Amino acid sequence: xxxxxxxxxGMPGADREFDRSRxxxxxxxxxxxxxxxxxxxxxEGLIAGRTAVGPFDRxxxxxxxxxxxxxxxxxxxxxxxxxxxxxxxNADRFAVxxxxxxxxxxxxxxRDRRERAGVFFGSSTGGMFESEAYLAALLAPAPGxxxxxxxxxxxxxxxxxxxxxxxRDLGVGGPVQSxxxxxxxxxxxxxxxxxxxxxxEVEVAIAGGSDSLCRLTYAGFNALRAVDERPCRPFRGDRAxxxxxxxxxxxxxxxxxxxxxRGARPLAVAAGEAATxxxxxxxxxxPEGSGAAAAIRAALADARVxxxxxxxxxxxxxxxPLNDAAECAALMAVFGDRTADLPVTSTKSLVGxxxxxxxxxxxxxxxxxxxHGEVHPMPDDGRSDANLPLRLVLGRPLRLARARHALSxxxxxxxxxxxxxxxxxxxxDHAR
Amino acid sequence: xxxxPVITGLGTIGPGGQGRAALARALALGKPAVTEVDRAxxxxxxxxxxxxxxxxxxxxxxxxxxxAGRRxSFPSRLAVAAGRMALxxxxxxxxxxxxARTGVYLSTTFGPGLFTELxxxxxxxxxxxxxxxxxxxECVANAPAAQLAIAVGARGPSLMLTQRExxxxxxxxxxxxxxREGxxxxxxxxxxxxxxxxxxxxxxxxxxxAGPGDGRVEMPRPFDRRRDGFLAGEGATVVxxxxxEAARARGARAQARIGWSGAAFDPTATVSDWxxxxxxxxxxxxxxxxxxxxxxxxxxxVVSGASGARRGDRLEAHVLRAVWSGDPLPPLLVPKAVTGExxxxxxxxxxLALEGASFGPTPGFAEIDPEVExxxxxxxxxxxxxxxxxxGLASGGGAAWLVLERTA
Numbered sequence: 001x002x003x004x005x006x007x008x009x010g011m012p013g014a015d016r017e018f019d020r021s022r023x024x025x026x027x028x029x030x031x032x033x034x035x036x037x038x039x040x041x042x043x044e045g046l047i048a049g050r051t052a053v054g055p056f057d058r059x060x061x062x063x064x065x066x067x068x069x070x071x072x073x074x075x076x077x078x079x080x081x082x083x084x085x086x087x088x089x090n091a092d093r094f095a096v097x098x099x100x101x102x103x104x105x106x107x108x109x110x111r112d113r114r115e116r117a118g119v120f121f122g123s124s125t126g127g128m129f130e131s132e133a134y135l136a137a138l139l140a141p142a143p144g145x146x147x148x149x150x151x152x153x154x155x156x157x158x159x160x161x162x163x164x165x166x167x168r169d170l171g172v173g174g175p176v177q178s179x180x181x182x183x184x185x186x187x188x189x190x191x192x193x194x195x196x197x198x199x200x201e202v203e204v205a206i207a208g209g210s211d212s213l214c215r216l217t218y219a220g221f222n223a224l225r226a227v228d229e230r231p232c233r234p235f236r237g238d239r240a241x242x243x244x245x246x247x248x249x250x251x252x253x254x255x256x257x258x259x260x261x262r263g264a265r266p267l268a269v270a271a272g273e274a275a276t277x278x279x280x281x282x283x284x285x286x287p288e289g290s291g292a293a294a295a296i297r298a299a300l301a302d303a304r305v306x307x308x309x310x311x312x313x314x315x316x317x318x319x320x321p322l323n324d325a326a327e328c329a330a331l332m333a334v335f336g337d338r339t340a341d342l343p344v345t346s347t348k349s350l351v352g353x354x355x356x357x358x359x360x361x362x363x364x365x366x367x368x369x370x371x372h373g374e375v376h377p378m379p380d381d382g383r384s385d386a387n388l389p390l391r392l393v394l395g396r397p398l399r400l401a402r403a404r405h406a407l408s409x410x411x412x413x414x415x416x417x418x419x420x421x422x423x424x425x426x427x428x429d430h431a432r
Numbered sequence: 433x434x435x436x437p438v439i440t441g442l443g444t445i446g447p448g449g450q451g452r453a454a455l456a457r458a459l460a461l462g463k464p465a466v467t468e469v470d471r472a473x474x475x476x477x478x479x480x481x482x483x484x485x486x487x488x489x490x491x492x493x494x495x496x497x498x499x500a501g502r503r504x505s506f507p508s509r510l511a512v513a514a515g516r517m518a519l520x521x522x523x524x525x526x527x528x529x530x531x532a533r534t535g536v537y538l539s540t541t542f543g544p545g546l547f548t549e550l551x552x553x554x555x556x557x558x559x560x561x562x563x564x565x566x567x568x569x570e571c572v573a574n575a576p577a578a579q580l581a582i583a584v585g586a587r588g589p590s591l592m593l594t595q596r597e598x599x600x601x602x603x604x605x606x607x608x609x610x611x612r613e614g615x616x617x618x619x620x621x622x623x624x625x626x627x628x629x630x631x632x633x634x635x636x637x638x639x640x641x642a643g644p645g646d647g648r649v650e651m652p653r654p655f656d657r658r659r660d661g662f663l664a665g666e667g668a669t670v671v672x673x674x675x676x677e678a679a680r681a682r683g684a685r686a687q688a689r690i691g692w693s694g695a696a697f698d699p700t701a702t703v704s705d706w707x708x709x710x711x712x713x714x715x716x717x718x719x720x721x722x723x724x725x726x727x728x729x730x731x732x733x734v735v736s737g738a739s740g741a742r743r744g745d746r747l748e749a750h751v752l753r754a755v756w757s758g759d760p761l762p763p764l765l766v767p768k769a770v771t772g773e774x775x776x777x778x779x780x781x782x783x784l785a786l787e788g789a790s791f792g793p794t795p796g797f798a799e800i801d802p803e804v805e806x807x808x809x810x811x812x813x814x815x816x817x818x819x820x821x822x823x824g825l826a827s828g829g830g831a832a833w834l835v836l837e838r839t840a
Binding site: 136174176177192219222291413416 | 591
């Protein structure tokens, strides 16, 4: 067994263009989710510890064993964010709105040097929700209704839909890459974007993920008995599964040098990234969390940040018994005795599991926590688990005014693991 | 010695059979191996396309134990079999691929279609309780990549790129970058696709497929004036990528060196078709080829992603003509006319082209389209090229290119 972790960085001299020392910063963030259509509404909900998981009406779920999810209020979509209504899926709409918000915050126009801007996007189901309507009409037509449904419902079915929609909307002309690695998709897409900037492939990367609620995932996770009948309770002793959510999140990434040259104030440094695979099982995590631990170690090494320097963790934290246990084991393997004192939160406890965009939304949440000097809480619901000795942020925010480095983890089906390290930009960094 | 990574193994399973010899035979013949698609499901149009390039040799037991195969979807089995075939050719075993220094970078357009359909069909027709957990775990798009990683113990990055027709090239390019940049020591990269009767019917309803209209023979006609769509094809192609010095140190034959790669996007494209942005795409490709020894003139053959798609082939032709402006185009090989669209039908033929394999005349091509003014390969023998350019322009706007070079 090869115990050496993968290097998350390039070997010096291996590629004349790949520059590990090229600092990559976040200059824009955007988010659409069950807490609203803006970063502000996301933060308000997160810091209040207000869960968006509850009854939902996106589709008929009467035959399922569970009846909760965290859905986006489609009627609340700001007029300025609306995409072309035809042939655009919910996932595309979320992605476009989040991307527009992120580039506006970054004060960039990707069209300015469009061939030097790229899109790196994760999705696990793309426009599946709309495709289901087509398939339902095709496979089980209503009595007397034999006319084939409009094929336009299928136009954006594939997982490249959200990333392509963003690229078209923003007029991007550089590389566009859609990643599907289940629940790690969004985080891996951000990692790919970081490396694209390091190698000089793009000057600006619009990176994130988008997924929408759909019957496929709701039925599938229910069939696996992986959905809690109540809002999910990550890492709690009575946790009984995840809660599904939907939405999109986007980061605008560029080199620190470029941001400084144009006078932009970075929100955070995207300091480290890494991805690994458990190579263990399609749906069950490796019980000791070895694959996740390898990803965390590699991301820390990539960021040149010691484990002791991490101030808090935005955990994958789904609320499923096996996943939370494996993730806790991974954190203990990396952080050792310090794990018990390391603040851990799970954004999924408030917005549900956004699947292919979870890693992206949690990256935004992590950056917001660094910016505000506060770690958002999880609902203080359920009982503690003696087997998971974590310092969970429960009930109210944890003030960490001096927090500098934070870790965000994403662990997906097929054993796909990703870890991202974000570093707060201090005032003296700006003064340099 | 150059730092560029090399390809040391090829595994390919397609409509022509299993392995590189079967692929070479199909390409030399210059005739697509088509199968009549099962239309009993009732989703097809009466007048629509009837043929697809399906995998007919479905016994993969040489690569996957039956018990293990039963726990996988067909695309997962294809990916595992093609991956193991590639490793076998590269002379690598489980001891080499186990561990965190091997990554898996595959691509797909539609993901495991049959299992997705089965799960949704159960929900729609029998109710939510009929959904099978096994179907769900295998209907995530990255399942084939994950199953390949599990099968060979690869614990580096494992991801599925989903960029439609640009995906296979992008997957190889990203894997090569990961090797070049030292993030992994070796990678398994490629593409996998499954064409189900329902997917075939839907592609046809979308107007994407070559049809039998007006009494014509149903076949793709890349670059031809009468082209009306592509031939849907399934299969898997996986290559082994590693650093050249590592390959040489263990005595492995480097089949090709991975040179320049690039990607771009055409924002004039619609969600389901190709755009008109050939000038910008040509600018990106031309800029990239300036990094290639000899520039565009150093390209000995283009292994084109053209497929017979009306607007896709036009865009491809306009991009190539703009890049080679004033110069004759290199020989234009169009393997998807034989292998069908999807399943990485472009990767294996590119390696074979570098080795001087014979390519038969491009099937379906008879008449130059005055709108594109490009003629694909007509079967004439030509020396093995020093360097080939692979092209992949995707509906929706994606684009990817890759240069493969012959090694000494």
